[in-house]
Structures are given as structure tokens and as C-alpha cells.
Amino acid sequence: MNIYIYSNTKNIEKSFAGAVKNKKFIIHIAPAADLKKTVKNIPKGSIVYADVSSLRTSEIPSALNTLAKLGDSACGIIDPKGTIADIAELFHNGVSDYITPAVLKKGVTLKRLERIMKLKGIEAPVDRLKALKKNYILTGGDWDDVRLGQEYTFCFMMVELDNKSELKSLGPEKFGRITATMHQYLEAMVAPLKGKIWIRMDYGGLVLFPFDGKRCDAIEAAFRLMINRKLMSAELIRLDINFSYRIAMHIGNTEYQTTGDTGTIVSDTINSVFHLCQKYAEPGGLYLTEDIFILAPAGLTSLFLPAGTFEGRNILRMRRIR
Amino acid sequence: MHIPTTVVSLVIKSMSESMDANMMIHVAKDIIRGYDLHKRTGYRESMAVPQRDAADQIVRDMAKSGLFFYFITHLIQIHTTGYRGRAYPIKYLKEIMRMINEECGFIYDPENQLFVEDPAVRRTRNWGALIEGQEYILSFLRIDVAGNSQLVRKHPDNLVQATFADLRKIIEKAIYARNGRIWNWEGDGGLIAFYFANKSMTATLSGMEIINELFAYNILRSRLGEPVKVRIAVNTGLCVYTQDQVELMKNDSIKETIHIESKYTKPNSMTISNTVSVKLDPSILNGLEPITADGRTGYYAYSINLEQ
Numbered sequence: 336m337n338i339y340i341y342s343n344t345k346n347i348e349k350s351f352a353g354a355v356k357n358k359k360f361i362i363h364i365a366p367a368a369d370l371k372k373t374v375k376n377i378p379k380g381s382i383v384y385a386d387v388s389s390l391r392t393s394e395i396p397s398a399l400n401t402l403a404k405l406g407d408s409a410c411g412i413i414d415p416k417g418t419i420a421d422i423a424e425l426f427h428n429g430v431s432d433y434i435t436p437a438v439l440k441k442g443v444t445l446k447r448l449e450r451i452m453k454l455k456g457i458e459a460p461v462d463r464l465k466a467l468k469k470n471y472i473l474t475g476g477d478w479d480d481v482r483l484g485q486e487y488t489f490c491f492m493m494v495e496l497d498n499k500s501e502l503k504s505l506g507p508e509k510f511g512r513i514t515a516t517m518h519q520y521l522e523a524m525v526a527p528l529k530g531k532i533w534i535r536m537d538y539g540g541l542v543l544f545p546f547d548g549k550r551c552d553a554i555e556a557a558f559r560l561m562i563n564r565k566l567m568s569a570e571l572i573r574l575d576i577n578f579s580y581r582i583a584m585h586i587g588n589t590e591y592q593t594t595g596d597t598g599t600i601v602s603d604t605i606n607s608v609f610h611l612c613q614k615y616a617e618p619g620g621l622y623l624t625e626d627i628f629i630l631a632p633a634g635l636t637s638l639f640l641p642a643g644t645f646e647g648r649n650i651l652r653m654r655r656i657r
Numbered sequence: 658m659h660i661p662t663t664v665v666s667l668v669i670k671s672m673s674e675s676m677d678a679n680m681m682i683h684v685a686k687d688i689i690r691g692y693d694l695h696k697r698t699g700y701r702e703s704m705a706v707p708q709r710d711a712a713d714q715i716v717r718d719m720a721k722s723g724l725f726f727y728f729i730t731h732l733i734q735i736h737t738t739g740y741r742g743r744a745y746p747i748k749y750l751k752e753i754m755r756m757i758n759e760e761c762g763f764i765y766d767p768e769n770q771l772f773v774e775d776p777a778v779r780r781t782r783n784w785g786a787l788i789e790g791q792e793y794i795l796s797f798l799r800i801d802v803a804g805n806s807q808l809v810r811k812h813p814d815n816l817v818q819a820t821f822a823d824l825r826k827i828i829e830k831a832i833y834a835r836n837g838r839i840w841n842w843e844g845d846g847g848l849i850a851f852y853f854a855n856k857s858m859t860a861t862l863s864g865m866e867i868i869n870e871l872f873a874y875n876i877l878r879s880r881l882g883e884p885v886k887v888r889i890a891v892n893t894g895l896c897v898y899t900q901d902q903v904e905l906m907k908n909d910s911i912k913e914t915i916h917i918e919s920k921y922t923k924p925n926s927m928t929i930s931n932t933v934s935v936k937l938d939p940s941i942l943n944g945l946e947p948i949t950a951d952g953r954t955g956y957y958a959y960s961i962n963l964e965q
Contacts, residue, residue: 555873559873562872562873563869565865565944566862566865566869568940568944569862569938569941570862578940632877634879635876635877638876638963640964654963654964654965655963656961656964657964
């Protein structure tokens, strides 16, 4: 569960430290001036706080108006100086929480946030995970027990090269070398995490990872592909063009068939990851559905930013590497 | 170094079937000035040394004097480019090179025209090739942990030592894959040398890999609860090879590498000097940021900067 705090107050996150101790919630701090610009991209089911002490008096009504439009998320007001005169009016306008200077000093509790979620009917990640778990058909940690024709839950990673026309214009021989190198590198990167390229395409491939129902280390492979792009481009591809790829990840079920025999498989999960990669992801980006993000290794979660919703799912994008 | 008899025998066979004794004397004199075959074999000056005896004596002398690989390198050159305007195909060369690899653990590096140790067999600091007192062009990678003393003061010793051991593993993986050698290690950093292939490029790519892997390590496997930050500098220059560590660190190219690391490099980044950047493909430079150092251009920096 994400908490977005739009505030310029120094160390504001310390007031939420007790609530995020058990990692049920992830805090994102942004300057108050970014509220209007970025709040529309936050994942649904978040809690958004605006710190009125970081806004000019003339900006407060507009900020409240923006928060009131957050249909799928809860919102609250932080008032470190106690300047709001009519607190009840905030609640009339759909605000779910009001943090007084005393509460701020004492610290926001986990219970408080849970009550807000209950009040707004927001599903906690733990509950979301519980709901998703009902559909899991676990493969175990490796491929030993995976049988042809059976349905399982896999982590899906789709990788696709960005500059297709530029690459194609290099001629069939060079292009073939690049895709072969790309597949080889991809294989080396996913193999330690038990991943395998399931569907090979000219411009990339779909990688499957077995899933044991715990966490999804496959995201680490995608993260490594992102941070090593320049190195890979310099060492293996050696072209004077900007070598770039986008990655989309999702978790879900599909019937398993061997590589090359996947043509007849009908799977909503496969469609979703293809669509996310080809229709939504921007060049050079790594995108995760929330379904897989909640299984990410702890250290990686802070590298992701909300990136709106697509086909009914919250999407997160890895921060760009400059 | 001891050269196995099987290898020596094959080279003798190759020599005796590829050239006459006169030619052998010329080749031997190219390696050992004033080499006197008659004196070595005991034949009188007026007598011609039989081809087989000449080959046997020369090859054994080369092996004894530690010049065997240098001698084979000379034979390879004769085979590929001829000798004094004439073609001299040398028999069994491929087999000789295969046996040297399998039985001695050395491989031929055509770019530098010398035999070097096969990294799959052994790794010594001079690749089994650099000679004491000789001058070479090498690329150096200097790495240092920024804020090392603070880390040591702040965290328990066992955690700090384990972290530095992790760092060394990251460095070793990156440099050994590109045939680099650790020339100096101070616990939290050191000096790495590169000599083969495009050394400027391999040193730069090693630095990039270390920065990337450490970035991942800090996020996923950190033992200290705070990131370990390193400064890396890559520089290429002349160096007189010596086993003497103190003497080695007095070398100007090495001193300059250390200077670039400490003066122009930000934590968690790598700086490459102008002697390195001129040797790099544009595809690598595209991913780096141009900077100036001491008013000089051609310096570049590499780091991972995440969108805020």
C-alpha cells in the first residue's frame, strides 16, 4: 500500500515511521508543488496527504479540489501549524483524515491508516495478495514439476527492442547478430533465477519464471537488464545507435507448452503482458503490474513510481536511469 | 619455466623439417645475439651441423635460457610474414600452439605477439608475459571506497570486513572476465592493470560493471544498511614493469590514475582520462558524460543516476 505525502516540511516521514515499520505501507514524499501534476498517476487504492503548511493560502482550495477528485484513493490533510479553521468542511469535501500538530508530533499509527482504508473500502496489499493467492497454481522453485499441458502461475517478463526501424535498416546480417546477442544476453541474465525464454521474437522475447508463491526475484533480472543497458550496448552490440529496450512484467496463469508449441495457448495473462509492453510501456522503461510489484524484493520497491492504470491494473514504472 | 619434453620434441621436429641449419643459425641469432651453434654442439667449424642436431641444440638452448616462448613467437612471425623476403612455412605450428596451451597453460596473443598464461589455468600479476624492467603501455583502474574510515568507525568490524570481501568479489568478477590483474589491494580498494586486447576498453567496461553491480548490491544485498560508495578512475600510459610494489607505485601513469580518482571522481562514479577515451568506440562514449579535469578535455564520467 502506498502513502503519498506532498509536503516541503523537513523530516515529515518521521511522523509516519511507526506506521510503515512493518512494511505494510510504502511512503513516497514529493514537493507540495507537484501535487496537481503527479497525483493523477498514483495507483488507485493509495492514501494521499497534502501538507497545507507547504502551500500558499491561495493554493489550498485548488489543492483540496484536486484531492476531492481522487475517486479510487483516500486523502488527508496535514496541518503542522493548525491553520485550518473549519476542519469539518474538509470531511464534507471527502477528506478522510486530518493530521493535527499533536498527531504529527506523536506519530501517525498503523491503526489509523488501516481505519482510513476500511472507511474508504480500500483493499490492503495483504488482502490483495490473499485474493491473488487463491488463483495461484504453484510451480515450485524450479521446472522439475512443471508438466506439459498443465496450467501454472508464472512470472512473465516481456522484453522488446525499441528502435526497430533503425535496427532493421542495418541489414539482415547485422540485425540477426544483434537479436542473437540480445537473446544470448537475456538467457544469461535470467538463467540464475531459473527463467527461460519461452517465446522468441525478432525484437525480443517473453521469459517465464517459475513461481513458488513467495517473492518474485524475477524482478531482479529485469532491474539488472535496465542498469546494464549501456554496458551491454558497449560490450556486445557495439553500434553507433542508441540501443534501448522496454520491459513489462506481470504474474498470472497459463497453460505450459514447450517453446515453439505455444501458438494455440489462449491466456489472458500473456495478452496482458504483451499489451503492457507494446501498447503502454515507453521506450527504455521497466513496467510492472501491481500484481507482481507486491512480490518484489524489498530493496527494489522504492525504485518504482506509479505510472497510472492500464487494462484495470495499477502500473508501476522503474525510475529512469539518466 | 620447465617446458615439457613432448613440446620440445615437436618444435625440434618442426624446425628440422622447415628450414636448413644455416637458416636455423640466423633465427637463433635473432633471439640470442652471437649464438654459436658449432660451439654449442661441439662440431668443428669446418663441418656442417646436421639439420636434426642443429634443431635439437637450438630448441633445447632456447628452453634452457627461458626464451622458448619468445622463440616460438619468432617462428610464428616467420611463418606468417616470411624471413628476409622469403616465405618459410613452419610445419606443425598449430599443433605446437595447442600443446603449449594444453601442457604449459599458455595461449598466443596475436595482437601483442606473445604468449600469455591462459586465465583458465593460472593468473599471475604479469600474465606470465611482462618482463621485469621492460616498458609497456598498460591501462590502470584505480578503485577506492569513499568514506571508508566513517564506515569502519560506524559499523562492527566483521560486517565491514564481510562487505569489503563482497566488494572484492564484484571487482574480481568484472576484471577477470576481461583479463585484468590486481596489482595492489588495500582491503577496501586497489589498483588493477589491463594489458591485452583493447586495454582501454576492457578497463572501462570493467569499471562500468563494478559501478552497476555495486549499485545492485547496495539495493539488494547490503550488510551495512547504507550504500558502499566507490570512486573509480581509468587511465592508460607507459609503465616499466616491476615486481617491486614500492617502485611500481612511483610510476607516473599509476600516480596520475590515483590523482584522477581522488581529485576528479565523485563517489559512486568512474572517471576515464583522455588517454583512455581516444581508444574507445563512440558507442561507449555515448553512455558517458564529458567532463574537464585540470582544464583538459577528453575526460568522461560514468555513474547511475536515477530519476527522482
